[in-house]
Amino acid sequence: MNIDFIMLVARNEMKLLRRNWLFIFFVFLTILGLILLQSVLQHVFPVYHFYALSCSIPFINTYLFNLFQSFFLVFIAGNYIYRDCKLDSLDAILVRPYSNLDYLIGKWIAIISLFITVYIINLIILGIFHIGNGSYPFTFFPYLFYLLTLALPVLLFVTGLTVWLNVVFKTPFLSMFILFGYILVDVFYLSDIQFGCFDFLAMTIPNVFSDIVGHVGVSTYLLQRFAYILFGISFLFFAVSRLQRLAGSIKDVRRCILLGIILFGIGVGCGWSYYWHYYKINQKRKQYIALYEEYKDNERIRISEQKIVYKQEGEWISVLDSITVYNPNKKKIKDVILYLNPSLTVNNVTCMGEKVHYRKNEQVLLLDYPIGCGEYRNFVIHYSGKIDESVCYLDVDDSEYNNTKWSNSILRYGKRTAMVEEAYTFLTPECLWYPVCAPLVNPVQPLASEISFSNYSLTVVHDTMYTVISQGKPSRSREGSYFKNTNPLPGLTLCMGKYNCRSLLIDSTLFEIYFFNEGNNFLAILDGSQKGVVEGIRGVKEKFEYKYGIKYPFSKMTLVEIPVSLCSYSRIGKEGSEFVQPELVFQPENWCKNSQYVSMKNYTREMEKMRPMQSVEVSEKEKISSWSESYFNSLAMEFPKMDLLSFLSNHQLFLTPVKNMSSVAFWFTNFTGCLYSDKYPYIDYFIRQMLMNNRVQILQNSIEVGSTKDDSVIDYLSSHSLQNVLSGSRLSSFEGSILKLKSQYFAKYIYCHIDQDEFKAFLVDFYSRNLFREVPFEQFVEEVQQKFHFDFLTFVEEFYRMSGVPFFFIRNLDQKIMTEGQFCETLVSFDVWNPSECNGVVTLYSEGDDYTPDLQEVKSIPVYSGTCIHVSVPMKKRKWNILLHTNFSQNNPDSYFKLFSQELKTTSDSFMEIVSIDTICFTSDKDEILVDNEDDMFCTTMSESRETWLSKLLHQNTPKYGMMTDFLQGKFSGWLPSVFNDAIGEPVRSFCGKVVKNGTGKATWKALLPEDGDYELYVYQLGLNHRFQYQVELFSYCYSVEQKGYKANIRVDILPSGTRNVFLQDNEGRDEDSTFDMQIFESRWIFLGKYKLSKGEISISLLDRGAFPGQLIFADAVKWVKRR
Known part of the structure; x- marks a missing residue:
């Protein structure tokens, strides 16, 4: 060279x-x-x-x-x-x-x-x-x-x-x-x-x-x-x-x-x-799952108490654990089955000073020691080794477990699920760092996982330069740290590093924040005046207590910063993730995984400019309130996970609601105690959902454009029962939606038979009496029977076996002034027909008396299969907004919302009634022919010359129904179906939208006229144009009516006030115009003229034209009315 x-x-x-x-x-x-x-x-x-x-x-x-x-x-x-x-x-x-x-x-x-x-x-x-x-x-x-x-x-x-x-x-x-x-x-x-x-x-x-x-x-x-x-x-x-x-x-x-x-x-x-490194991890995960399957039917013991002494040298841990177990089964068990991390080696096991023979097969630890029914035994287990992280999250699919995407960030963060290093330690119950009596996850039947409560005490021997964080009341000495819990917990977490700490006593709750560096952004988000921070956190605490219907059950509330190397996973049917533990919530360092961040000082500085009369403390309270909504609610607003195709099609521009892995819901639910049942897994979830207040979400969904339901969920439940769902070995992404939908029916059906306020009070009392305990479902059933004389068990059996999804036809939602009522002012009435083969429930809501965004639940009404009823419900006060929610149903959207801003009619009726009526009231007039966009006589065509192959590639995964963000962006291809509360149709109230490109694409409604004569033509127009393109002053819709040799062109102009100007010209010399006064966001039938038509097929088309290129046009329904 x-x-x-x-x-x-x-x-x-x-x-x-x-x-x-x-x-x-x-x-x-x-x-x-x-x-x-x-x-x-x-x-x-x-x-x-x-x-x-x-x-x-x-x-x-x-x-x-x-x-x-x-x-x-x-x-x-x-x-x-x-x-x-x-x-x-x-x-x-x-x-x-x-x-x-x-x-x-x-x-x-x-x-x-x-x-x-x-x-x-x-x-x-x-x-x-x-x-x-x-x-x-x-x-x-x-x-x-x-x-x-x-x-x-x-x-x-x-x-x-x-x-x-x-x-x-x-x-x-x-x-x-x-x-x-x-x-x-x-x-x-x-x-x-x-x-x-x-x-x-x-x-x-x-x-x-x-x-x-x-x-x-x-x-x-x-x-x-x-x-x-x-x-x-x-x-x-x-x-x-x-x-x-x-x-x-x-x-x-x-x-x-x-x-x-x-x-x-x-x-x-x-x-x-x-x-091979990653392949081996996946193979070990399969092996661990197989072991759980092998031992799933064995009789299990319960652990009542654990005293853990923890030492660590580098990546090596040494633990001495004294556990007290008891046998809750009705017979003697031969072996005690425990679960411990596969990489930890058991050095010895003793019971009352005598050695106990044991076998360890990966994560399964079997103690050869029989225990009689109801007997207690104390074992001392000494074990040591490293932590194998591959035993974590076995219920998470391999594709998701190996996925490195996070939100729309091109940065790929760490995939560590536990960490034991010289400088830092992070161990959650998920990694089995101490023995447990039942798997924390059930990879065979993920929704049937058990929760077991034990009394924990923890001693950590460590260097004084490190701070140890865990549950319970801490006491520290030169040798280390000691934590004693006053209440049983479902698991224990250990976190150790070079932390700084700030704390505040808020009422009787100690709020702590642990962070690495004083100058970073982790602390800055809460770095305000003591008064403002205290008031803000108190308000957040009270808001969550109201939402979940229970007081905060722990004595402290701790926010901990952790390295970005650590990750967690969202689980189907469960709130939050392993980043939320009793008393503790963990967040990645510097809040680095969030798309948006505003420090407390920057927020208050901006508020001083915008609202100079507002005090700093009030601004700080507002900031903490909005911060808690963003970080700890059940849903978080995030950008979708992004790849390059998503970037090119602009899907990353809008925040979308996703399941929040930092949701603190379990602080108020599963961490405080649970009902358990071998026959009815997840029964505790359905009962606890009855304490939840989700009425604000119902109101928000009712005014949104786009589907609030997953069609795959409805299709699946049409032929599967809840029992089928819960017994599945692997869950798909929509199981969480299934549980949510089924919980709606569960709660509302019970409220049809038991007063809602009384039952909620009973639930709060029941869970308060059984805090931090596992309560058999049979005990709950017995107490319900004694107090309310309601056969709860029979209903639950039917609930788990029931398959199919009901749907409803709803008409004539109205409110009238009562002329003879003594204690009530108005009467709300509606007609509902359930033609499906399943029973269902509809719920009536109104706005709250204090005019807050929260709804007031008025009444739940059962609508049994095949029944058609008229419902009248007296109201104490006139309501401006009335909402009828169909709960668990095929109706999409699932709410019927009506604004009563005009003067109300009067009625002499004054009492609550549910009477059967004939289904004929749901059939259209014989002289009226209505064609909706969901009917076979409706079709759309696209302008192929305008639809490029790139556009089709970027939008090939467009969902069945578009969302509001799709119309705001206007980036979709061709005609996009969506659903909206004001649209026509049953059980799906849908429409089609398109961006005007002045091409040959169109939406066409066809009908067969039964006879010659005069017909009036109406088109249903949605009040969505000003909602999506609010800066535009003029919108135009161009229609074409054709029958044989006859043709008419119609243009409808929408003015900024909402007024419609209609211009009609045909090939017979007709030239007319008319005006219709409408509200700017109002949806209603628009009269397009009277025509002399002959028997046979006729069509009306909405053309791909508008007041300007890029205008949105919407196609819903048309109708022809025969005039005699």
Whole structure:
């Protein structure tokens, strides 16, 4: 190898590259373009997780740089092979006696040196920008780390692959086509399969730095990156043998090929080791699931008390656990079955000083010690070892367990489910760090998982430089920390690190916040005046107590910052995640996984500008209230998980409600006690839901555009019972929706037979009397029977066996003034028909007496299969808003909402009544022909010339019913169906919407007229235009009526006031116009004229035209009315 010649080639190649216009464009794009883009991301459209961590800014910069350099390298690295076929300034070098290897290495060095130089210049400018903005945390090491492990491997790999393909195919176009195709396939598909083995850009591999414990997964990450470095170098050696010039020695060529094979083989070995690491974890998970299945039918004991002494050295833990167990079964058991982390080794087990024989099979620990019925025994178990994280979350599907996406962030965070390291420890009950009597999850039947309560005490021997966090009242000494719990708990958590702490006593509850650094954003979100913070947290506590119908049951409330390396999973049918434990809630460091963040000081500063008369304490209370809504409610507003296709179709622009993994619902439900039943799993969930106040959500759903139900859920429940759902070994994503829908019917049916206030008071009393206990369901049934004389057990049996989903036809929702009522003012009435084969319940709501967003529940009425009834309900006061909710039903939307703003009619009726009526009142007039968009006589067509293949690709996964965000964006393709409270139809009130493109697409309603005569034509128009495009002053709808040779064109203009102007012209010389006064958001039938029509088919079409391109048009229903 001739070093001098290599450098000569490198210098000449660098000179040529610096003159290359494509490389010059690349320099400007990466240095100026990326810095400008970073500035936009941080200031113009700030997304918090793009700068929350000290590594975020350099990572995003390198991520984008890699995308740019990959495409530019295809041209630049391949260009010199093509150039060598022509005469240019390197001809003098090409004729010299050097080896092909020296020549290619020189070229390679030139390309790599220039690209790395450009990247370093970019980093320097970015670093100055980063340091200059003092609000963003800065650390130098991630800049260097991403240069060496993220940018350099991509540069080496793409350069080597490009050179090799160009010398093999010798056709620049073919080589570029293959390379571009490979890069696109990798970005859109390969990066997400096989744990990221084929992801040369490392887009899907966890690759951020925790400011507390360092990189989130450095060993496997470096293994994968080293493999691509070796692949890139090996491609260079392979290219030597195919270069079109004499090589100087055939032995040199063979050595290059051999060396390339060796390097490629080592790279494959590194890639295989990377793959094997994750494959082995998945295999162990399957093994652990099989063991749970094997022991699922064994008789189980209960643990009444545990006294744990914990020691730790590095990653090694040593625990002495004294457990008291008892046998709740009606017979003697031969073996005591416990569950402990598979990697922990049991050193010895004793009972009353005598050794106990034991066997351990992975996570199953069997003590060979018989216990009689009702007997108690105390065992002392000493065990030690490391923690195997793969035993966690066995009920989570492998695809979700291995998924590294988080919200719409391109950053991939850690996947650790537990952590035992020198500097930090995090152990939750999920990892089985102490013995338990039943699996905390049931991977065989996930919704039938058990909850077991025990009295815990914990002693942690540790260095005084660390702070230990756990449940219970702490006491600390030089030897360590001791925690004693006054109440039984379903599990124990241990967290240890270098923490700072702030605390406040709020009433009788101690509020604590543990954080790593004083200056970070974790504390800043609550860093306000004592009065404002106290009032804010008190208000939040009271709000949750009202929502869940129970007082906060613990003596302290602790918020803890944890490294971003740790993760948790949302579980079907369960609130929150392992990040929420009794008394404790954990959040990633610096709130880094959130898209939005506003510190307390910034919020109060803005409030001072907007509301100068408002006190700082009031602003702080508002901030804490909004913060709790965002972080700890059952639902959180997040951007959907984003890939590149989602980005191109703008799906990431709108926040959507998702299940909140930090929901504190379990603080008020499962952590306080539970009902258990082997025959009726999840019965505690259905009963506790009756304490929940979800009326605000019902009101919000009633005015939304878009489906509040999953059609797959309705389809599934049409032929499956709840028993089928709960007995399934694997759950799909809609099981949570199934439980929610079924719980609506469960609660409302009971409220049809028992007064709601009385039953809720009974539930609060029952759970208060049985705090922190597992109560047999039979005891609950007996108490309900004694107090209310209601056969609760028979209802539950039918509830679990029932399959099918009812649907209702609802008419004539009205409110009238009562002329003879003494204690009530108005009478609300409606007609409802249940033509389905299932029983159902409808619930009447009105606005609250205090005019808050909360609804007032008036009455639940059972509507049995096949019945048609008229319902009248007296109201104490006139209500402006009345809402009828169909609960568990096929009706979509599930609410009927009506505003009573006009003067009410009077009625002499004055009492509550439910009477049977004839279904004929639900049939249309014989002289009226109505065609809805759900009918067979309705169809839509698209303008194919306007619908490009790219548009279809981006919208190929469009859901059955569009949401409000789809219409706000206007990015959907063709006609998009959706549902809305004011739309026509039963049981689905839907419509179709389209963005006007002045094409040939249209929506057409057809009808068969039974006879000749005069017909009036009406079209139902929804008041949605001003809702979605509120800045526009004029909207137009263009209709075309056709029958045989007759044709009429109709234009309906919608003015800013809501008024409709109708213009009609036909081919017989008719020219008319009319005006209809309407409210701006009102939906109603619009008269389009009277026509003399003949018997046979007639059609009316809504054309793809409007007042302006981009206007939204909506198609719902039309009707023809025969005039005699």
